[in-house]
Amino acid sequence: MALLPIDSVLPELKQALSDHSNAVLIAAPGAGKTTRVPLALLGEKWLEEDLKIIMLEPRRLAARSSAKHMAATLGEQIGETVGYRVKMDTKVGSKTRIEVVTEGVLTRMLQADPALDGVGLVIFDEYHERSLQADLGLALCLQSQALLREDLKLLVMSATLEAEPVAALLGEAPIIRSEGRSYPVETIYRPKPSGGYLVDAVALAVTDALRAHEGDVLVFLPGIGEIRAVESMLRGRLPESSTKICPLHGSLSMDAQDQALAPLDKGQRKVVLATSVAETSLTVEGVTVVIDSGLSRVSRFSPRTGMSRLDTVAVSAASADQRRGRAGRVMPGTCYRLWSREEQMGLSPISVPEILEADLAPLLLELSAWGVQDASELSWLDEPPLPALQQARDLLVQLGALDKSGKSVTAHGKRIAEAGRHPRIAHMLLRAISIGLGGLGSEMAVLLGERDFVRYEGKPPNADIRVRLEALRGIGPYAADDAAKRRLGEEIKRLRREYDLKPTKENEENDSVQDCGLLLAFAYPDRIGRQRDNGKYLLSGGRGAEFGGGQALSHEKWIVVAEVDDSGTDSRIRLAAPVSFEQLAVHLKQEMSEETHIYWDAESKSVRGRSRKRLGALLLEETPINRPSSDLMLRALLAGIREEGLALLPWTKAARQFQERTIFARLQDASWPDLSDEALIDTLEQWLAGYAEGMKGRSDLQRLNLKDLLESMLTWDQRRELDEYAPTHWVVPSGTRVPIDYSDLASPFVAVRLQELFGLPETPRIAGGRVSLTLHLLSPAQRPVQVTRDLASFWNNAYFEVRKELKSRYPKHYWPDNPLEAEATRRVRPPNTK
Template sequence: MIHSDALDRLPVRSALPALTRALDAHGAAVLCAPPGTGKTTLVPLVLAGLTGEGPRRRVVVAEPRRIAARAAARRMAWLLGENVGEQVGFTVRGERRAGPRTVVEVVTTGVLLQRLQRDPELAGVSTVVLDECHERHLDADTAAAFLLDVRAALRPELRLVAASATTDAEGWARLLGDAPVITAEGVSHPVETVWAPPERPVRPPHGMRVDPALLEHVAGVVRRALREREGDVLCFLPGVGEIARVAGRLGGREALGAEVLQVHGRAPAAVQDAVLAGASGGRRVVLATSVAESSLTVPGVRVVVDAGLAREPRTDHARGLSALTTVRASRASARQRAGRAGREAPGTVYRCWSEADDVRLPGFPAAEITVADLTAFALQAACWGDPDASGLALLDPPPSGAMAAAREVLTATGAVSAGGRPTDRGRRMARLGVHPRLARALLDGAREAGVRRAAEVVALLSEEPPREYGDDLAAAWRTARRGGDAYGARWRAEARRLEGALKGVAEEGAAGSAGACGPGAPPDPGALPDDAVAGIVTALAHPERVARLRGEGSYLMVSGTGAQLGDGSRLRSAPWLAIAVADRPVTAASARVLLGAVIDEGAARAAAGALHAEGEEVRWSEERRDVVARRVERLGAVELASRALPEPDPELLRAALEEGLRREGLGLLRWTAEAAGLRQRLAFLHRELGEPWPDVSDGALLGHLDDWLGWELARARRRSDLERADGGKALQRLLPWASGDAARLDELAPERIQVPSGSRIRVDYGGGQPVLAVKLQELFGWQETPRLAGGRVPVLVHLLSPAGRPAAVTADLASFWRDGYRSVRAELRGRYPRHPWPEDPTTAPPTRRATGGH
């Protein structure tokens, strides 16, 4: 029996006439409705004609998460007074409850993408509702783009609704061809905000790490909320690990006075159902991830405790590492979470941050397409016929760097051709319903180990096992086989699904056909031990994470990234590893291995064969500070073998020597005093006169080595040859011989200047102004200070005492004899009585030696 009273109370009913008119006129609409209004449950029933309004039509509702899809189907079936699987059903990965009478089917966006690839027309479907568009999941954005293509080219009558609680309505309206925006007002109850920041500062999140002090504080706020407010408490935390840790801090029902429940994507269906069914007696504390933000209603909740954190995907394309990272929740998410406290009555939200911090939160969560690994998206786009996704209608274009990295993976795994078009193998990979890396491992691993065991390992890789299973994938596999926990049940279901999917696509062609990248199949796949299978399948999924031991617990991945095992790991002495899961903390030099499997070198070479290279390597070694010339065999960054190269390529040798000069500096050459002086004189002339005098700074000389050092470089083979090269002789090649100015070098910047005593004194060009340091007695009678650079620059004369110590400095000798000499004479004549100190130095004869005092 239809629950008409419940249907009539749903606030979205008032917007249904406008929505129906919009779909009849435009074929598409954007529906904005707050949580709890019935947009997910009543709207599909009305559009399908199941409430007695309008003709019967098949409606597909796409939800971003499995838990939301099951809950929506269950709620709609209850509203109709039926069981799930009759007129309302659902399909999620690994589970389907729908039959011939099903008119409304709730699916995940991933399932919808699979259907669109198999049947782009969606034969028999009248309307598709894309729910929770504001979350900007990549699958949802992709499905919307594909559906718009279908409407444009195949089925203009297919109706499309983009539904969300809080969304970029204008952006979605433009995307859907200027579709009307229909707004439904919800029955919102007031929600009081209580700011509850920690008393002491906590460390900001980085990677997957959350400061335990914050989790302790969140648990304290939950206890405070139970004391201060009535009703159930819904607490938002970023992930499964944090939920478990807060649950541990809260204790059981007796200590807390309330039942503690955990809601997340990995929770058993029975637990999820119990939470969504409402209280059976006594108060409840529901610890949940962001899954409970908008697509689920948790009955009885009057209080929300928000830790203020969320998880978003991030990809390090250079290192081949993809992982979730913990970020501050956006203001939009915080509003959604707070609204959960006011769905049924006035409520309260406790925010575990300060009001001042609130204004610094990002406005909206990042669109997944802008931050995630795009390999699966790129394969979907290629199979759709748009390899670079340039023709897809997307709110945000995919970043070019992420798309390039995705195409590299797809090409290496044989999923696409060099031009980006999908191969037959790639189409089979796309139909397996897992990431392309895992699809490659499933196809090629089945040849190595058999279908069942390959499916079991890939199921472990697709949803990594709990941390308590340890970091040894083979041991985790054995634990999952034995285990009766929730993870074990999910793992077995997924392994069965993958086994069935693999057998299905096998009919389209052998798993090892064109493009296969795995090692050759052994005569008997069943003969391989489980540990070897775990390593091979993992290496096939992540060939760039194959790693070789380089020290106790320390590895080098073929991608070039270091990896470190934990102190207690049983894998620490393995010569080779296939790393399944790793992250790289912000301040760490190496990635941290969270899950890996032992492999041998043969399996490593086979799985990462696309990264195998052998060739001449001639480079400047920082360790040896010399040229190293070898023939090297490598697996990516991992060196497998090498031998000395007696006759290296001259061009490679020269490039290595040039690199050595850039790293070590020009001091690597031989610089005599004359050579250093020549460089200083040229630098002086370039500074004062400019062209044609050359720039001889380090940067200029290193940037134009061919112009002056080419002959020496052509003859050199190692560091010692450079150390013998005469820098001054090489510099002479830069003199302006062609213009004839080179002949004026000694005139414009003489190496030495003859003074009145007859001595030839070296000029020091090392400072800002040329310096002539000479004993005062040798300059008697010299009135004019010499000038260089064609008379532009006076020499700075350092007048020395008979002991060679500076007595005075002047650039104007005439002025010194007139004004400064008397004080110098008075100070020094008593100290040096055997040296001349005439009263009139301008007429006295210059001398180099003592002649008796004056």
């Protein structure tokens, strides 16, 4: 067996794990860590003869490939000493000591047995990819190690990871480094033309590379759609006899994946069109040329909308180097980068960890099933963000996976967690089984985890999920990729076996494609859409959504959305199905709520009531309430008064004067109650509510005696004192009771004819003598002639000028030379005067 670079550090790694519970191994791509380390550690004393090694791989393809390679190294079949467990595919036996598993499988093993009895070492391979499940698995293993299994050892392996933070997370674990071995790789920057199409640039680069270099070509593309487009272009340009085009992505069958990885006969060349699945762990035999599009497709979750979207983004510099290294595994190679040197300088150093951008509903459900209510109880390299956790909690409560408090997992939630699928999909499948639609539910569960496999023959993709279901069943107007149909068919069969869904004639009749929308509503209760007047949709979660042009579903009144791009005001719907309101009313009763809306109607100036039936943000039905409860009616009435102002109340002159007198008294002495408009508005419940009970509007309010209500806010002593402190009237020397006007609180005044004040030497005072009344002196015709707060000064000075003017205008009236000695009169003249 040929030596690999990792072999030189294996003794150091063994010693580190012998002396410590945890370790970190940093090994360059191609060093051999994935296939050599588990085999090398298998004979260590601390592992004992019966303890297993579990090695976590981020991808199914890498898990199967590495397990097969290790088994071949031992000269055994897969499933003997070395086996694997991936989603819906297991190859292990009673003697298996090394199990290569994917991330979801490790989580299920931990949930079933938190102590991981029988396991001595857990290896986290390619941890630099920082997948959500890898972070979760490491956090759970660390807690298990701390609380249940002191002897459990953990090894984190990576190619590009910054080692020190991980070592600190693992309790200052030792770091072992292997520099690896690779051949020189020439890097050619070849940016695609401005405005040009990616697939054209890639196809041209492939044909040029095949002419200029020997060996096989590995092409990195962002997704399956681009792989199919490039494959279609190349089939017309490359000779089939000597060049084989091999797609490579996680959705392919095992046989197709093996063909892409295996070497070809001498004289043949291979072009592997791959997603980022080929960046790490896998060795694609014979590759000497890498063509890198520089793009990757990642799922990003938006806590703002509660939706995930697939974004095509530039790869990180670390990923670009990983891809480049694939060209130098067996001999000197070449890497074509379809971007410029300047763009290379702008690449992010590393990829953003999935835990910071992903939908955290699966993670939160696993934590709840583990018994953790607060994610901060566990150790994380990056803690999950709180907004995404809250969004996840709300969804899990809505699905019935968590109780109403959002803290404890329910029995239904435990069944969802055991399903090993996204909580939405698992909930849908369980609900489908409960209503006799398990067959359709199993098909939908598989379809919703699959990219579009329908061949539209140049037409725009159809957003109706029923099209995909029909293509999978071999009916309908569209064909499907045969390999995808076979693989999906096998997954559906395995799922039906898992839930004991035996096909029967009754099931087949029930499994109509017309029920797709109902099952989607189980999975996406927050994305039930009702058509609006403009042809767009309002979703039950509160967001707007719309179809792109030419979609037949855009005419449906009710839909359920499975995939949506959350950008913009109205998100673009990518996958959906119609649903009837009757189906929703029968099967989603628990999602519907009835509310009584009692409100103030500004137009009628009265309280109105309506009963509303809702499905999230969707208003389903609204009917008037003729007799709302008195408490709700009173609350709405007071809200209306606050909205409209106190002018709604019956303000008589006496009521307003009483308010002003009390406010005036408070200005002098703060012990008096505050009866200002602002204070009255703020305290309606204290002084008005008891008298307004049963009233509905302005007309009812007019029956109130507002002055009596205001008086009730004063004590008995204050009411008595108010008449002395701030009297309503002042008796002038002529005997007339003149009302005091308090509208100007700083200067209360009386308006009185000048002749009625004769003989009064000083200005009258109120508020216990502290405030002088302002005197508006009037002519016999009740017109103002003077305003004063100093009556003595007026008599001594201004009176004589005023007398002269008034005497000329009112010659018959009494205008004495000495007003202080004259008799006050309400008449033209006092008796006994000439």
